[in-house]
Amino acid sequence: MDRAILHVDMNAYYASVEELHHPEFAGRPLAVGGDPEARHGIVLTANYPAKRLGVKTGMALWQARKACPTVIFVPPRMDLYLRFSRLARDIYREYTDLVEPFGIDESWLDVTQSLSCKGSALSIAEEIRARVRHELGLTVSIGVSFNKIFAKFGSDYKKPDAVTTITRENYKDIVWRAPAEDLLYVGRATIRKLHTLGIHTVGDIATAEPDLLLSQFGKMGLVLWSFANGTDASPVSPYEAESPIKSIGNSTTTPRDLTDENDVRLVLLLLSESVAARLRENHFVGRLVGIYVRDNELCSFTRQKKISIPTNISEEIADYATDLFRQNYAWERPIRSLGVRVGQLQPDAYCYQMDLFTDEVLREKQLKVDIAVDGLRNRFGHDCILRGRMYFDRYLSGLDAKAEDHMVHPHSYFEAGNRTGSEELLFHMKQEDDV
Amino acid sequence: MEEAKNKVYVDVTAEFTPDGFLRPLCIVWEDGVRYEIDRVLHRERCASRKAGGAGIMYTCMVRGKHIRLFYEENYKWFVTRNTDEGC
Numbered sequence: 001m002d003r004a005i006l007h008v009d010m011n012a013y014y015a016s017v018e019e020l021h022h023p024e025f026a027g028r029p030l031a032v033g034g035d036p037e038a039r040h041g042i043v044l045t046a047n048y049p050a051k052r053l054g055v056k057t058g059m060a061l062w063q064a065r066k067a068c069p070t071v072i073f074v075p076p077r078m079d080l081y082l083r084f085s086r087l088a089r090d091i092y093r094e095y096t097d098l099v100e101p102f103g104i105d106e107s108w109l110d111v112t113q114s115l116s117c118k119g120s121a122l123s124i125a126e127e128i129r130a131r132v133r134h135e136l137g138l139t140v141s142i143g144v145s146f147n148k149i150f151a152k153f154g155s156d157y158k159k160p161d162a163v164t165t166i167t168r169e170n171y172k173d174i175v176w177r178a179p180a181e182d183l184l185y186v187g188r189a190t191i192r193k194l195h196t197l198g199i200h201t202v203g204d205i206a207t208a209e210p211d212l213l214l215s216q217f218g219k220m221g222l223v224l225w226s227f228a229n230g231t232d233a234s235p236v237s238p239y240e241a242e243s244p245i246k247s248i249g250n251s252t253t254t255p256r257d258l259t260d261e262n263d264v265r266l267v268l269l270l271l272s273e274s275v276a277a278r279l280r281e282n283h284f285v286g287r288l289v290g291i292y293v294r295d296n297e298l299c300s301f302t303r304q305k306k307i308s309i310p311t312n313i314s315e316e317i318a319d320y321a322t323d324l325f326r327q328n329y330a331w332e333r334p335i336r337s338l339g340v341r342v343g344q345l346q347p348d349a350y351c352y353q354m355d356l357f358t359d360e361v362l363r364e365k366q367l368k369v370d371i372a373v374d375g376l377r378n379r380f381g382h383d384c385i386l387r388g389r390m391y392f393d394r395y396l397s398g399l400d401a402k403a404e405d406h407m408v409h410p411h412s413y414f415e416a417g418n419r420t421g422s423e424e425l426l427f428h429m430k431q432e433d434d435v
Numbered sequence: 436m437e438e439a440k441n442k443v444y445v446d447v448t449a450e451f452t453p454d455g456f457l458r459p460l461c462i463v464w465e466d467g468v469r470y471e472i473d474r475v476l477h478r479e480r481c482a483s484r485k486a487g488g489a490g491i492m493y494t495c496m497v498r499g500k501h502i503r504l505f506y507e508e509n510y511k512w513f514v515t516r517n518t519d520e521g522c
């Protein structure tokens with residue numbers, strides 16, 4: 001029996017969440033973007049009125065303003081978007097435990113096992129669409145099909161607030177007639193090459209000789225061929241296995257240059273506290289800690305390391321970050337910017353392997369302290385409780401770590417492996433070209 | 436960023452029922468006046484386009500009038516300003 005797969009895409013996501021929270025801007029062009037301090041901020045998402053007037057994702061703010069002088073810019077609020085993303089997935093999970101996030105605003109659902117009690121795939125899709133609109137005030141477009149790739153195609157086909165079904169009967173009429181670039185992972189470099197081969201539509205890819213695609217694109221050519229033919233058998237992975245985002249980080253340009261390790265430790269602590277608080281707020285732990293360092297001549301580098309026990313504890317993250325810094329900086333020059341990032345995220349309810357040399361009792365205490373501090377800060381503001389160290393330099397520790405740029409990175413389709421028939425090679429392929 | 440002006444966060448006293456439901460008992464309006472909730476008529480997950488936000492909406496009976504009280508996804512309570520005078 002064919003699988004029943006849904007791909008749910010929240011439309012103009014960041015902008016829609018902002019629109020919901022700003023009823024005073026209803027119907028007006030709005031774009032989420034920009035880093036308040038940097039003049040070179042970019043548009044992350046535009047709402048539909050702004051899109052119609054020519055505002056596009058990735059545009060510089062000044063370009064957007066030029067295209068559409070009446071556009072309203074609002075700064076991004078990642079925590080809010082993460083929360084609504086989780087609320088949406090809570091709805092999806094009422095229909096199946098197979099919910100695989102793809103970035104913050106998209107998910108695949110395998111509802112094959114739910115058909116007997118929840119009705120047809122189409123009626124499930126309609127119900128989800130209506131519920132997200134009613135309960136969260138957001139619109140989604142949903143593709144329904146027998147594989148993940150066509151389901152994704154379907155959610156792009158008609159939007160916003162729509163459901164498209166791609167069946168074995170209609171896929172040649174709908175998917176095959178679309179331009180090749182509408183297929184997942186056909187990017188700009190690939191499309192140029194396809195055009196020189198006389199391949200313009202998805203159908204052209206599907207009916208091309210696999211040998212030709214292999215010789216031109218390597219294994220990725222075969223992957224595209226299986227995508228286009230609807231034979232991709234990649235499963236929808238269970239919800240718990242993966243977090244919808246890759247990492248949470250925070251960086252800051254310090255109020256004065258940092259000249260010694262005390263300065264650095266203080267700022268790394270501040271950054272780690274804010275990163276750890278956001279991990280906890282969104283129920284993640286991570287097993288990768290990274291730092292970013294830029295000196296006062298603007299030379300910069302990043303370093304990261306894997307840690308054995310995933311964490312969301314402020315002190316631990318700060319310790320890893322400090323170690324990384326010590327191992328990699330020789331103090332040629334004072335430092336102007338620092339960043340801390342935690343990656344390889346997983347839900348905090350997930351189990352992990354303890355080890356003999358880690359003091360779990362201490363970790364539990366540290367986590368309890370962190371959670372207590374979160375509670376206090378939520379009620380009385382960040383400065384209501386500070387580490388003693390912060391009082392050595394209130395000028396430096398007064399920097400607002402929370403307001404700085406928040407890095408959130410989506411996952412790739414191939415990260416959990418693939419079932420296209422060439423999965424073992426895919427992982428290497430994804431770095432290449434424009435994948 | 437200033438919040439929408441139709442959205443009024445309020446103090447709420449609530450209780451958990453033995454079967455795990457969160458039930459609001461009274462609210463304190465922004466002028467400090469306390470309003471007992473006589474009855475919760477209805478409870479559903481819902482977005483408020485007027486106030487701007489989403490959460491669990493309680494339709495409540497207060498002094499003979501219906502009000503809509505939202506328990507927002509950030510764990511705060513709000514009321515839409517002009518659902519009713521004063522409340």
Ligand SMILES: [Mg+2]
Pocket residue numbers: 009010011012013105106
């Ligand atoms: Mg989207």
